[in-house]
Amino acid sequence: MHPSAPYQLYYWxxxxxxxxxxxxxxxxxxxxxxxxxxxxxxxxxPAMLASLDGARETHPSFAPxxxxxxxxxxxxxxxxxxxLGARHGLAPRAQQGxxxxxxxxxxxxxxxxxxxxxxxxxxxNLYYEQQRPAARxxxxxxxxxxxxxxLDYFEGVLExxxxxxxxAVGARLSYVDLSLFQLVAGLRYAFPNAMxxxxxxxxxxxxxxxxxxxxxxxxxxxxxxRRLPFNEEGIFRHYxxxxx
Amino acid sequence: MHPSAPYQLYYWxxxxxxxxxxxxxxxxxxxxxxxxxxxxxxxxxPAMLASLDGARETHPSFAPxxxxxxxxxxxxxxxxxxxLGARHGLAPRAQQGxxxxxxxxxxxxxxxxxxxxxxxxxxxNLYYEQQRPAARxxxxxxxxxxxxxxLDYFEGVLExxxxxxxxAVGARLSYVDLSLFQLVAGLRYAFPNAMxxxxxxxxxxxxxxxxxxxxxxxxxxxxxxRRLPFNEEGIFRHYxxxxx
Numbered sequence: 001m002h003p004s005a006p007y008q009l010y011y012w013x014x015x016x017x018x019x020x021x022x023x024x025x026x027x028x029x030x031x032x033x034x035x036x037x038x039x040x041x042x043x044x045x046p047a048m049l050a051s052l053d054g055a056r057e058t059h060p061s062f063a064p065x066x067x068x069x070x071x072x073x074x075x076x077x078x079x080x081x082x083x084l085g086a087r088h089g090l091a092p093r094a095q096q097g098x099x100x101x102x103x104x105x106x107x108x109x110x111x112x113x114x115x116x117x118x119x120x121x122x123x124x125n126l127y128y129e130q131q132r133p134a135a136r137x138x139x140x141x142x143x144x145x146x147x148x149x150x151l152d153y154f155e156g157v158l159e160x161x162x163x164x165x166x167x168a169v170g171a172r173l174s175y176v177d178l179s180l181f182q183l184v185a186g187l188r189y190a191f192p193n194a195m196x197x198x199x200x201x202x203x204x205x206x207x208x209x210x211x212x213x214x215x216x217x218x219x220x221x222x223x224x225x226r227r228l229p230f231n232e233e234g235i236f237r238h239y240x241x242x243x244x
Numbered sequence: 245m246h247p248s249a250p251y252q253l254y255y256w257x258x259x260x261x262x263x264x265x266x267x268x269x270x271x272x273x274x275x276x277x278x279x280x281x282x283x284x285x286x287x288x289x290p291a292m293l294a295s296l297d298g299a300r301e302t303h304p305s306f307a308p309x310x311x312x313x314x315x316x317x318x319x320x321x322x323x324x325x326x327x328l329g330a331r332h333g334l335a336p337r338a339q340q341g342x343x344x345x346x347x348x349x350x351x352x353x354x355x356x357x358x359x360x361x362x363x364x365x366x367x368x369n370l371y372y373e374q375q376r377p378a379a380r381x382x383x384x385x386x387x388x389x390x391x392x393x394x395l396d397y398f399e400g401v402l403e404x405x406x407x408x409x410x411x412a413v414g415a416r417l418s419y420v421d422l423s424l425f426q427l428v429a430g431l432r433y434a435f436p437n438a439m440x441x442x443x444x445x446x447x448x449x450x451x452x453x454x455x456x457x458x459x460x461x462x463x464x465x466x467x468x469x470r471r472l473p474f475n476e477e478g479i480f481r482h483y484x485x486x487x488x
Contacts, residue, residue, distance in 0.1 A: 057404075058406075060400065061347070062394070071340075076346070099316070102320070103318065107320065110306070121382070123381070137367070138366050
């Protein structure tokens with residue numbers, strides 16, 4: 001517990017989900033944070049829900065993750081990373097680099113949305129089991145068409161970056177690299193067959209995944225209890241029938 | 245034609261789509277821009293596509309809209325608006341307000357994605373007519389559950405803003421107001437029945453739609469040939485069977 005931690009993260013307690021992109025940035029920054037819904041037991045969930053529509057909040061969020069930083073309450077994953085990146089040296093200082101990092105992060109958000117819709121193509125209010133035939137159609141399209149289109153794009157981004165180090169933006173690690181690590185990890189969990197068939201086409205992306213995993217703070221995080229396992233309640237879900 | 249215009253917008257020529265959120269900001273700012281794919285005839289589309297993966301671009305975009313501003317090439321709608329908002333007084337100057345505006349814009353992007361998936365729940369590579377039963381299920385869920393959840397949220401944002409003028413952020417017009425105008429306009433086009441049934445619950449949002457439409461530059465734009473009509477190739481599509 002860090003009662004005086006500078007950051008409180010509000011996110012669902014049992015999944016990596018979109019909150020994981022924020023956790024990875026906080027871990028790499030090495031800054032204390034409270035994962036509110038997980039650490040406060042029964043009081044955690046009400047606190048998380050209050051960040052969404054609490055009567056005291058002037059800036060309520062539509063959905064988690066939400067980050068509290070002193071007086072600031074910040075929602076939307078890419079927006080939280082924009083803030084953390086600038087504050088903790090996880091993004092370029094110049095405007096051009098900042099915008100480029102944000103653009104890439106928003107494109108990662110887009111593929112993450114599409115991964116979610118593979119198991120929930122018809123409604124977020126129905127269980128996966130209630131929309132399985134549609135999920136099969138959507139996932140087949142995703143793994144054959146959309147997944148390679150997105151990963152070809154990110155591979156090209158790494159290829160066009162002339163700076164040393166195989167980073168997405170410039171010559172230093174940014175939150176975009178951390179998010180690409182998470183994207184590759186999630187896709188390998190959810191779609192191991194589709195990834196095994198195609199991943200030889202993305203050598204830079206796989207190398208980036210490997211190098212991020214070996215960063216000291218990230219490696220320590222991944223081995224800690226703070227890193228939740230992937231599971232079938234998160235965004236990256238492994239259903240064999242969706243990964244033919 | 246503005247051969248020396250400070251901005252070139254790259255977007256599909258026949259639809260409002262996501263490009264419209266950028267057009268509205270450019271129009272309100274009163275700054276000249278070239279809508280490249282529409283104004284250059286046969287040379288427009290190749291120029292637009294080159295902004296996505298042209299060999300000369302170091303910052304290619306995954307999808308349009310893309311804005312060229314001198315040396316900068318910027319993709320992702322919310323990212324373009326982040327840039328334009330800061331440059332043309334269409335966003336607060338302080339960090340807190342900037343982040344709040346960006347957060348709201350990303351939430352607008354989320355509902356826009358869900359509107360798109362109403363007519364394309366299974367695949368963007370199939371026609372609507374090839375996924376009509378799934379579209380009916382998704383649209384029924386959207387109009388009954390998701391649409392009111394989002395619009396209740398935006399109504400609450402307007403209600404919690406204590407500043408005068410019924411703006412989303414602070415006391416002045418921002419690009420978020422322009423985007424909320426477009427959201428209401430699009431939803432009324434696509435789902436007139438669902439909106440007519442429910443819209444009494446969102447008086448502030450409807451008032452904002454009306455006040456934006458009456459701003460001199462926006463009113464002039466809406467009456468010009470630059471404003472494309474809504475149609476069934478864009479994001480907001482009217483299919484009667486999806487609006488019971």
